Amino acid sequence: MSVGSILGAPTPCAWVDTAVERWRELLVDHANCEKKAASSALALMFAYPEDRRLGLALSRLAREELRHFEQVQKVMAALDVAFTRQKPGRYASGLRTQLRTSDPGRKLDLLLAGALIEARSCERFRLLAPRLQAPLSGLYEQLEQSEARHFELYVDFARAVAPGEWEGRLRALALCEAELATQPDPDFRFHSGPPGPEL
Ligand SMILES: [Fe+2]
Numbered sequence: 001m002s003v004g005s006i007l008g009a010p011t012p013c014a015w016v017d018t019a020v021e022r023w024r025e026l027l028v029d030h031a032n033c034e035k036k037a038a039s040s041a042l043a044l045m046f047a048y049p050e051d052r053r054l055g056l057a058l059s060r061l062a063r064e065e066l067r068h069f070e071q072v073q074k075v076m077a078a079l080d081v082a083f084t085r086q087k088p089g090r091y092a093s094g095l096r097t098q099l100r101t102s103d104p105g106r107k108l109d110l111l112l113a114g115a116l117i118e119a120r121s122c123e124r125f126r127l128l129a130p131r132l133q134a135p136l137s138g139l140y141e142q143l144e145q146s147e148a149r150h151f152e153l154y155v156d157f158a159r160a161v162a163p164g165e166w167e168g169r170l171r172a173l174a175l176c177e178a179e180l181a182t183q184p185d186p187d188f189r190f191h192s193g194p195p196g197p198e199l
C-alpha cells in the first residue's frame, strides 16, 4: 500500500508553501510530534500487553521516534530555533473523536489512526525535503523513509487484527483525517490544514 493510496486527499500546495516560509515554527511542532509518536506507541503497548509481537514492534518504533526527537533538537540548536510553547492543533484531538473507545474496535482504530498519522508525516516530509535547504532537507529525506516503514507496520497489524474490517474502516477514518489536514486551519502545525479561518 502506498502513502498516496492510504490518504483520503493530498496535502494542499498552500500548506507546503507556508511550511517552506515558516519552517522555524514548524520545527518546534515537529519536535512535539516525534515525542507524541513515541508516547502513542507506548500507550498502545500498555493497552495490549498480551500482544507480544505488537509490543516488541512498538518498543522499537518508540525508540526510533525518540531518536527522531533528538535529531530535530540537534537541528533546532544548529539553526538557532528556540523552543516555544504551542497549544496543540486540532488534528490529533479531531482524529481521536472518531475512534472507538472499547474493544472490539478500539485496537483496530488505534492502529489505523497510527497508520494515517505516519502516512501524512511521510507525505509531508517528501513534499518538503526538495524545497528546503541543508540540514533540513537531508533530515526530512531520512525521516520520510522511517515514517513510510512505520505506516506500513501499523497497516500490517491492523490487517492482522481485523482481516475483514480493516479496509472499510481505514477508508472511513481516512476521510476524517483528510478533512483535518486539508481544510483551512487557524493554527499552523505539522499536521494542520493550510492557514485560514475555519470554515
Ligand atoms: Fe518520527
Ligand SMILES: [Fe+2]
Pocket: 037, 065, 118, 146, 147, 150
Ligand atoms: Fe513514525
